[in-house]
Amino acid sequence: MNSPAKFGDPVVTCPPGLSGWELSRESRVSEADVVISCHNVWKVFGKGAEKLRLTSATTAEELRSTGYIAAVRDVSLSVRRGEMLVVMGLSGSGKSTLVRCLARLVDVTSGAVMVEGRDIGAMTEAELIQLRRAKMGMVFQSFGLLPHRTAIENVAFPLEMRGQDRATRLARARAMMELVGLKGREDYFPRELSGGQQQRVGIARSLAVEPDIWFLDEPFSALDPLIRREMQDEFLRLKSMVAKTIVFITHDFDEALRLADRIAIMKDGAVEQCDTPERIVMAPASEYVAKFTSAIDRGRVIRAGALAELPAGRMLEGPPVLAHQTLRELAHQLVCDPRNLIPVVTGEGRPVGGLDKSRAVELLFGGEA
Template sequence: MKPSASDLREVKLSCRNVWKIYGAQPEQFFQGVGGRMADAGQHAGIIRGSGHIVANADVSFDVHVGEIFVIMGLSGSGKSTIVRCLSRLVEPTAGEVLLDGENLLKKSDEELTDIRRHKMGMVFQSFGLMPHLNVIDNIAFPLKLQGVGERERYTQAKRVIELVGLEGRESNYPKELSGGQQQRVGIARSLAVEPDVWLLDEPFSALDPLIRKQMQDEFLRIQSKLHKSIVFITHDFQEALRIADRMAIMRDGAVVQIGSPIDLILNPADDYVREFTQDVPWERILRAEDILDNTISQADGLDRVPEGTLVESLLPKLAGNAAGLVVEDASGKCLGVATARGLATALASGCATTMTQQEG
């Protein structure tokens, strides 16, 4: 069942003031203050000045139930480190990581192992498949670690094999698969445990462009059925635009801006964010709900479109419907009326914001 609007506001995973420092005795910088700093940037500068490496600096964000939360940035921005901090594959120096309100940093090794086996699925750029196991055994392996009986784990493995489109490949070994097929095995293996939270660190970046797009499509298809709470790491803004509900942009270990893709495109926080967004064609990211005309109150008799409809698909319909189009949510509720004037207003808002920031 798809999460309701209230479910989407429910927080599944929280990253709270997380720091990761490499060097001699990094904890010395947080004695008595934890991860909360009045001026995190100044504190990070002091730490770097001492010869330490600041991989993550005061990182905070929430991931909601059923949400795809994308973290992106250039190489060295800290995005891969933070996703490993979430699972404690890398141990944070300070801060909190909350899963269903419980601080993972206070869990014992045994408790953490149990959480990773039952509540977290992880997929990384390197597929990490075991070469001596065939497809179905690779996928069933995490269930074996959980102590799941043979019959049940193979039934579950077959279910996710079908989900990722690998039927007929059950007996193949990794060396007999293409890169895209190997990545599907990695995805299926992480899904076999039915995780509450799914962590993906640049899972498609090693694939050629055509296969990469196919895997993005496959990922979105799977998410449309399972509605996982997902943290997805990428350095590719176009990929982020395709899949993100919300995004965080990172630089030098810190979060620069968090928002929906359209928020970041129309209102970039600074030149760094603007560099990511400046070449994006707005008609491919603006959606029906982004161009509602607040001056229109009468919606009777107008054609209706779903809220997520891209503007590039709306343009022909807007041309033939001068009065606009009713935008409705998944339940059929009217959200407002999308018009050509609403589109112009949205674009003008983005242009005005960009010009003001450039002049400043």
């Protein structure tokens, strides 16, 4: 059995721009961890689009000039087991169409979408229905509740479609309503619930089928700011309780930063950058991505682990900080700690490197990433 790493161990060289903490996370990712992947996916609207020869060199302007609209352009990305990927962009950027491609609510024009290693484009209708029933949950902007059914009947509805008996499906629905904080409102009709409560019913309904994969398309966009924040808190609580692979769509960068393990930023149907929130803030891949991050308080986004450097054969002494702590959370310690290199550990206590105090303080107070 390998002994745990120590701060005095020999240095490990990281790829450019990748911290020791990120390197350790990347090294644990295997093909088995990938639940959803798409390869060179295009969705083009227009008569005869399926006959087009689409390559990475094909531009949106070329297609537009011939009467076609490219909603998704040459997208390749993957979503890992238990990960929340937030896809964001302005209206018309293609994010909702991409999610519909991932769930095969629309067929792709070119490319392939794989779910647990299976090409969903090659599935029969029966296989696709079974996949959605067994593994997928979906929540969209429109709550889509049935007005003539009570909240608990709405939550139980997909289980009814599965053919479950009434007692079993209502018991499951009641448990899901309690999970989203609606215990006691089971017999309310949608019109008797607030917007936030209706959204919770929608979330409970999608959870009732126990999906491994959860698609959420701007589920909070119709809510007022206070309810939206409350629902984000509720969602983070649910995420910590139920391990799901999640694709979450939003146009709100603050929401993305709050929720995401990784963020994919889209523009004109293409993914400009797909990376961790820290990397997107510290190293935007394009001018367009940089505009999203220009007004962001880096101190509340960048975590100690993202800045951790693997020490070159030296011991780091004194109390460590946690890799998941943000610079804003560490502000007092950064100002008061006399050490130039502060040890960083995971929540389990595994050392991952040292935090350069001067660099962290500069970023905290608005320096360049």
